[in-house]
Amino acid sequence: MLQTIRENSQGIIAKAIVGLIIVTFALFGVESLIGLANSEKPPAEVNGAEVSAVELQRGVELQRRRILAQMGEDADPAAIDENLLRRQVLDALVNQEIQLQSAEEQGLYLSDAMIDQMIVSTPDFQIDGRFDPNQFESTLRTVGMTPLMYRQLLRKEQLIGQERSAYQLSAFATPAQVKQLLALDRQTRDIAWTRLSRDAVEEGLEITEADLKARYEANLDRFMTEPQVVLSYVELNQADFADPEAVSDADVRGAYEQELARFEADEERDAAHILLEVGDAGEAEVRAEADALRQRILDGEITFAQAAEEFSADPGSAAQGGELGFNARGVFIGPFEDTLFGMQSGELSEPVRTEFGYHLIKLNDIRATEAPSYDERAPVLRAELAAQQAEAGYVEALERLADLSFSSADLEVPAEELGLAIQTTEPFAETGGSSELTNNSKVLRAAFSADLQDEGLNSAPLELTRERAVVVRVKENIPARQLAFEEVEAQLEAELRQERGSEALSARAEALIAALSEGKSLDQVEPDLSWSVAADMARESDQAPLAVNRLAFEMARPAGEQPVYAEVALNDGDLAVVELSAVNEADLSDVDAEMLRQMGGFMANRYGQLSYQARLEAIEAAAEVERN
Structure with a gap:
């Protein structure tokens, strides 16, 4: 075989390939060939710059840790949508890269000395007010970062922050703009409003059975039940393993002596x-x-x-x-x-x-602190010791339950072996039921999984809390069905009555506004209604409902003596017709220089935020982003 290889290597093609490899090594190094063999595309490219898979993986892991920490001690990693999490982190990294490139294009710079100073002055990296390298590295390890990674992250954040600050701190508001805003803020309006009751309109509506059936036939797809399941399950509870009577007096006395030592030191x-x-x-x-x-x-x-x-x-x-x-x-x-x-x-x-x-x-x-007597603490300590002993028994039983549920064709054997009762849930859909069990995310995922639905298996033990676990299996599948007309008749009537009531109420308001705009009085058009008046009403005043107040300050200024009118929906479903009769300009004679300065600072800060936001939208729209 070696002789054959030697003979074949003397050919022109073989020599050409070897020559190509030699040239590649000479120009680009061995990494060029390794790269050809491992040419996986990065997750994204921004204007030609790569967002690396390592960055994405690190960002996903950090975000996952934050989510699990927020979920608490019963956090379920399986509840996190990994695809959604990856997309969100990748989007954030892409946006960060766009902003970083923008900052670098502006010539912004951060020296290594500045980064060093930021690190040593960070309280989380200090002990007794002094920077401690061990504390620094330990803190970073808890979030899965190295010092170099942290320096790179700090540099990016600071450069992006420099550009943001440049926009925000360079914005300004002119004195004329400040006074204009103050004038608008202090402006008051003379209004009146009257309420049109929805209930009164709906009571007078006639909804026939034919109307309801027509709506039912037109919306059959809406009136389908969701597929449901009924589960059988056994529950293991750590509290059932606690036996205070099995705790010896010597153990209780020992626990009390330990507690006494702590009390003496406390x-x-x-x-x-x-x-x-x-x-x-x-x-x-x-x-x-x-x-x-x-x-x-x-x-x-x-x-x-x-x-x-x-x-x-x-x-x-x-x-x-x-x-x-x-x-x-x-x-x-x-x-x-x-x-x-x-x-x-x-x-x-x-x-x-x-x-x-x-x-x-x-x-x-x-x-x-005065230590309690043995008689006072003994019952509590006995219960605590029983709970500690129960934990070991519970863990052992949980492992046994996992083995039995895996090897059994039903729940009879696990229930019999562990002395558990087989219980049944109410029917529930994939969106969850009304009980704690049928609304638990782990149970819902298991109940509608292929293993339980298609294979008819028992689930693995599902921990509801640290002290409770269940094994479930599908007892019954209830397919989706069409709801009968009689089952949804009340819902249909409520919907139709509300829709037609809204239409009738809006038509009544429009007719009233038209009549009032022609110069008729409210008494002439709607004798049963009356005006509620709010003179010289300020913004966000409590003289009128909030919706009425906001509408009043959105309405156009009256031309001459003729008021203007508009309608607005109230929180309770009623409508209000609002009359705006006058706009009263503010008196700014009491505004001092300090107030103008503070207001100017507020406006400038807001303008700066808007300017930077516009900048972000522009560079994000112009960026060439390729997601792989």
């Missing part, structure tokens, strides 16, 4: 403090000031309470002489708490440095 301390902020002052200067103030207190020149009221920068305690009251461990920041719980009653501490500044701490009193 104490509260009544403290007061004075906070001196570092601020613009130098570190050494503030420390010297704290030392001097401490000495003045020790010399009796000033009391601690007086010093706190005069010098403390803590607004919550300064007025109370620095008093913080009784607190246990876990309330205060590390250095403060460590100092406090190492002091003797009546002692005044040396200055303590925290991220807030320098503290002088005074310990007023110490009180220990």
Whole structure:
């Protein structure tokens, strides 16, 4: 065979291939051939720049973690739509790349030194107010990132933020625009309105059976039931494994002794403090000031309470002489708490440095939590120990249930082996039922899965909570069916009455507006109605219903003495006919320069946001994005 290979390698074609490989190696390196063998397209390309699969995978994982954290301890990863999650993360990465390219095109820049400064000044990466590399790396590991990945992410976010800030901070509002907005905001209007009742109109409508049947026949597709299932199931509950009587007195006594030790260590301390902020002052200067103030207190020149009221920068305690009251461990920041719980009653501490500044701490009193007696705690401890023992039995039974349900053709064997009752659910559709079980997402997915629907299998154990699990199987499939006319007759009548009532009510309002616009009075057109009046009504005033108020400020200004009219739907389904008789301009004589400045700042910020949003829409529309 080797001789054959040697002979074939002497041909012209073989030599050409070898020559091509040599040239490729020389020009591009071995990576070029590896790339040819592994040429999978990236998930997306933005103006020729790739959004890598690694970025997408990392983004999906981070977003999945956030979602599961929000779902709580009973989070179900299977409830997350992976395709939807991937699309959302990819869209976000594409938008980020578009914005990053825009920022770089503007010549925006972030040096490595600036990134370093941001990292070392981030509180999450600090211990006792100082940057700690181990803390930095540990924090990043919890979110699946490396320091290099974090630096790249920080750079992107900051560059995008620079461009956003450039638009937002460069926007401005002219004094004329500010005054115009203030004038519109303070403008008032003279209105009146009258209510047209929907109920009164609907009561007078006649809905015949023929009308209802015609509507039924025209909407047969709407009146189909959903396919439903009835499940059989067995439930395993950890509480059933708890047996307080099986817990020995010795175990209860041991648990009580352990609790006593914790009670003896559990104490509260009544403290007061004075906070001196570092601020613009130098570190050494503030420390010297704290030392001097401490000495003045020790010399009796000033009391601690007086010093706190005069010098403390803590607004919550300064007025109370620095008093913080009784607190246990876990309330205060590390250095403060460590100092406090190492002091003797009546002692005044040396200055303590925290991220807030320098503290002088005074310990007023110490009180220990009084431990309850054995007789008080024994029933509780016995129940807790029984619950702990039940957990082991529950886990063992859950594993046994999984094996039995997998190997059994029904639920009879698992129920008999574990002493469980076979129960039945009410019929329910894929959208869920009315009970906790039939509305559980895990149960719904299992009930309508191919394994249970087509194969007739038992489900795997489905954990409803950490202490409860069920195994389900389909007992009955109820196919979709056409609802009879009699079953939906009441619904049809309600729909028709509402629709025709709306039409009749709107026609009545239009006729009333037409008559009023011709100069007729309300008494002439609708003697049973009356006007509700709101003179000089301001925006968002409670003089009229909210819908009436908003419509009044959207209506065109009256031309001359003739009011203008419009209709609006109210929250309860009634209609209101609104009369606008006058628009009253605002008096701006009391507007001072400070108010104009604040309003101008608000408007400029809003204009900046809108400008940047318009910029984003423009660059996103112009970007060439290819999703693979």
